[in-house]
Amino acid sequence: MNEDQTGAASLGFEQYVFVLKRQWRLLIGATVIGGLVAALYLLLAPQTVTATTTLNLNVITTEPFSAQRAASGLLDDATETAIARSHVVASRASDLLKDSFSPNEIRSASTVATTSGAAVVTVDFDASTAADAIRGADAVASAYLSFRSDQAQERIDVMVSNLTERIDALNKTLGEVNQQLVSADPSSAAYAQATTQRQQILTELDGLLSERNGLQSVDTTGGIVLSAAEDNELAYSPARTVTLLTGLAAGLVVGIIAAFVWNPFDRRLRNAKEMSRELRAPVFATLDARREDVPARGDAADSLRVTRERLLVDIYLGSTVLVIDATHRGETSPTAVNLAVVTAQAGHNVQLIVPEGSEEFRDHLRTALALEAASGGTAYSRTVPALRVFSATDDGDELQGDLLLTEQTHVAIDNAGAEEITFLVLSSSAHPASILAGLRVSRSVVIVTREKDTTSTEIRWLREEADGIETPILGAVAERAVSRGDRGEAGIAWPLSARSERTASSRHSARTDETAAARDEESSVVSGAS
Template identity: 25%
Template sequence: MTDASHGPWATRPAVAEGTPDRTVTLGDLLRVPRHRTGLVATAAALGLVFVLAYLVLMPGRYTASAVVAVRPVVTDAFSPSGAAADRAVNMNVESGIATGTEVVRRLAEQNGQDQGEVRDALDVEVPAGGQILRFSYAARSVDEAVRNVNLAAESYLAVRRAMYERQRDEMLRSYDDSIAKVAAQQAAIRKRMANAGPGGSDTAAAELTGINSQLTQLNSARTEIAAVDVNPGWVTRAAEPAMVSPGGGRDALLLLAGLLGGALVGVVLAYAWESVDRRVRSVDDARRASGLPLLGTVRGRGGIASRSSPVDADVRYVAMAIAERVHQPARVTLLSAREDPTPITARLAVALAVAGREVFVADDSGRLDRLRAAVLADRDRLPAYADPSRPPLPKPRSAPSGVDGVSDRVGPVRRRPSPYPAGTRTPSDYDVTLTLPRTAPGAVPANGRHPDDGGLPVGAGSILLGTFRQGAHQPLLLFNAPPAESDERGVAVARQGSAVVVVERDRTRQTELRRLTERLRAAGVNTLGFVLTRDGRG
């Protein structure tokens, strides 16, 4: 073996204290959810399904509203209210009465429901600066919502009127008692005046005048209280079925919220999963995890990639880097942690053979058929300038304008006999088939391959396929190693030559890549570097 020897393994560059190794950009933050799109999409779908189940199991409720105008209790209903009309009635107290126990109890008795359910369905709003109560009631049907909200408004007015009437009755009873006492005093004074003499009648008359004035004031006050209008207000807008708002008006908003909420949970789960399952996302990740130099980056085929894609050029650049580091005879082992390096092995073999090398691709894991198919596919994709063995297509000759090939008869061409017998002349055209002598059935060369195998011609070179033992004496051998996590034969073969670590973006775990490089370092393998590829995804 004459592999180019290199110095000890490169260690990671020292980072100055307090200086970050790499600046985190917005693309780095978005890279994790982008590569975990399956998890994010699943979480978003679950959020959407959850909202749909909620809407199906908990159908929408219909909301009806009624408006009640609250008026102050005054003696003259037509008297001006002044500038502070909104302060004539304490609307906080009125709102508390509207949602109080008496109103809720009447609604519960009317519908046969629990008071807690009625209290949750009933809502009263007080606009700022006004004497209006807006009643809202949510129910499962339109008729129920209309009936209950109108009943709530009427119940509030009835309860408030009963409270005012009780207050008026109490005040009238108090005045009646006072009037009765004053009237009794008046009667006593008159009786005393009738029994008194001429000198005592003047004093009694003065007392009677005061009693009469007091009785007149009491009767006047009682008359004013009795004339008070205790009507607390009236319904300015009753609920109607046509004005009921449907309960499904927020379905689209809820679905959107469920979708966005599920996506947000998926993003959080993606970051959590990424923290425990770190994959190689870029060249920097692979370099930091392995400590190896980069040989090249090979973009995967897929989507818009075609024969004119720069993918093939990427492979040829990697082949140049490998050829620069090794000298024939050489054994190069392509290693990976858990992935299959078959695609990159076949493409590297084609890239090395195009330059005129005879490449032997070895595999001991039963993947020779896949290697052959991959090599043939990559050979067919070679451009014309990269494959000098592909003959150029001749240009068709155009017939003379005055000659009609259909009407004119062309006589048979008489050929002169060749002066050379068949098989005695060496042809000058190298594309013709040569007749080679057959070997004996039992004659097998030392390398284990039969000479009529021939290999696959690629460009100016060829590619031979077989096992590692068959290609042990070949000048350039590429060994398609099995995954190193489950099979150690790749590392064992790499000790006899050089190794190239194949890293598949978004699939290779950083811990497994770090463990593979540590094993190669412990085994004393001359590792040329790593190749970052996306074949696993494409």
């Protein structure tokens, strides 16, 4: 396997692990549901208890210890199984159980298996309770052994009776021959004939008597119980452990399948690792959104300063940096603004342009940065001298090139000093044409994301468009997600009006309601397609 194939295999395996780790809640949920279904099945399904009795059959023969043939060779598996499952044995077992089970029920509940040439017989009996199963298995085994014994004894009795009748007849004939010998002349032919007949009768009697004695000495015991039902382990069906493990395993398998099916539809990025993977660029820092302000303070300020130093490696003086706000806040994210602020705090001349800022946003920015208005829509900060904020006074409309990047905005970007860095902040929900225009006039891109709010769809679209224009995406700054209950305690004084309302009130107040509605509809259609 060459290096390309090894890398592809590693990437494929890493993708599987990534999806499973990302959808771990779905895996756990499906596994738990599988276990609960299995537990519910155990509660609702009828339980069957199986008891087992093991028997050792005796071979009923006149030569039980013959060395010429093993005793087990005199037994037949099919015959013994048929006898054990016969209606006669079931009737006897029913009598032993005092009619607790009918013969048909006993035959249905019992299972007979033979091993070692039918010398060992295993009787299984199924019942709803352990006590009934034990009683049933022992009853079937006892009935089976007694039936074998009775049958053998009956056959022997018949054979012994026949032999006795033949012996009696021979004894009578022998008496008559003896009378002839007493009355006959020893030298006569009659005497010789009687002597020969007497010898034949005695020989036959010896054989018959030996055969009868052998039959009368046969052991007709059907067999012995090797282990009673109460001595063997009971089997429960359905088995608790196996059923639960099967349910958990089935739930896990379903969860794995569901994870790969659902993952393409789960577009919200949960953490910095997922954002970096989707963006194919590093996440410079993750900020606590509840502690952000303008200018940033505490840990947020430290993280942004680290981000600034990493960005300055790739940002050139005199260039424009497009900051995409993908946090989906009601207003421009303070993190996007603070990227420009911390850069200016390092002594670099910075121009900040936020075309989508509402009047409330600008008022807050004016207060937070102590802005002093100057000519041409530019305001300088007294707290951060190297920072100036540009606000266009003209309205973007269909007669101009773009709705957000107005003619004055383009002029401000073009006229930025050679030692000045311009930060252009646009939201990811802005019109795609405005974002593409921002990509075109910028030398690099930074994206501000928010956990569980930023989606893979918009990140993928931004990345593909940036790659198409060959504007590099340097990386991202992520904001930690906060619960809805914590949003009011975040310490951020930004208004939470909708973007469409914000833009309509601040930048396009002269438009008609029909024009604004048409733009909102177009934006939603394009964003959904992307």
